[in-house]
Amino acid sequence: MQPLFIATEPFDPLAGDGWVSFVEWSELSQLTELVSLDSMMCPSVLREIKPDYWPHIVNESYMLHFFTDVPFLLNEISALVVRKNLLCVFRNPSEEPKVPAEIAAVELLGYDILDTEACASALSNCGGFPEVFRNEELTQHGLIASLKRANEIRTNLRNMHPEEHHADCDVWAIFRLPSTG
Numbered sequence: 001m002q003p004l005f006i007a008t009e010p011f012d013p014l015a016g017d018g019w020v021s022f023v024e025w026s027e028l029s030q031l032t033e034l035v036s037l038d039s040m041m042c043p044s045v046l047r048e049i050k051p052d053y054w055p056h057i058v059n060e061s062y063m064l065h066f067f068t069d070v071p072f073l074l075n076e077i078s079a080l081v082v083r084k085n086l087l088c089v090f091r092n093p094s095e096e097p098k099v100p101a102e103i104a105a106v107e108l109l110g111y112d113i114l115d116t117e118a119c120a121s122a123l124s125n126c127g128g129f130p131e132v133f134r135n136e137e138l139t140q141h142g143l144i145a146s147l148k149r150a151n152e153i154r155t156n157l158r159n160m161h162p163e164e165h166h167a168d169c170d171v172w173a174i175f176r177l178p179s180t181g
Contacts (some may be wrong), residue, residue: 001097004058004066007077007084008042010035014083026124027135028142035085035141036112037172038121039065045077045084062117070103086177096147097173106175110143111150113157115166122157126166132156143174 012033013019022041023029036042044065049057053076056069066089067073077084088106090097099106113122120126124142128135133153137144144150150171161167 001090001093002068003088003090003097003100003103004063004068005070005073005086005088006037006066007045007073007080007086008035008037009045010083010085011042026128028124028138030136030138030140031142032140034124035087035109035143035174035176036121036124037087037089037114037118037174038112038125039119041121041125042085045080045082062119066118088175088177090173092170093147093173097175099175103177106177109141109174109176110139110145111147112143112172112174113150113154113169114172116168116170118170118172120166122153122166122169129157129161129167132160141174147171147173 010033011019011022023031034041046065049064056067056072057064058066058068077086088099088103114120115122121142122129123133123138123144137149139145144153154169154171157167157169
């Protein structure tokens with residue numbers, strides 16, 4: 001499993017009315033921060049793909065904001081004076097992923113379940129699927145705590161909602177690296 005890296009904007013109470021509205025709409029009152037790969041809720045801090053990114057990013061549809069080279073990504077985001085989450089992620093891990101030894105002090109936050117376009121989280125941005133999972137199962141970051149349960153949810157979403165675009169999903173392990181800003 002290859003680790004991928006992305007820098008995203010945090011979504012938490014500092015977002016003001018947007019945060020309050022989201023928590024009310026989603027009924028996810030346990031959240032202290034949403035940490036997700038959902039590009040609508042937590043967009044990449046690098047908005048454009050520069051020509052020199054190509055050797056360092058995943059050259060695949062919907063994956064252009066995911067980097068394979070963490071030193072390159074760190075260099076690109078170092079000058080940004082914005083709050084950001086630096087995430088190490090794994091798509092569809094078959095077992096509990098292990099981060100590379102050279103990346104110290106990472107924290108596994110949990111597992112997100114996103115449509116295959118890595119755009120919308122089925123957990124936090126699709127209005128819920130109460131017959132598949134309960135809101136109370138989500139952590140304070142809006143994630144599922146175990147890989148086993150995340151895979152069960154993904155399978156049940158596909159089986160119970162085959163017509164729903166956002167039910168065709170990938171499971172993502174999300175680790176947060178130490179704060180960079």
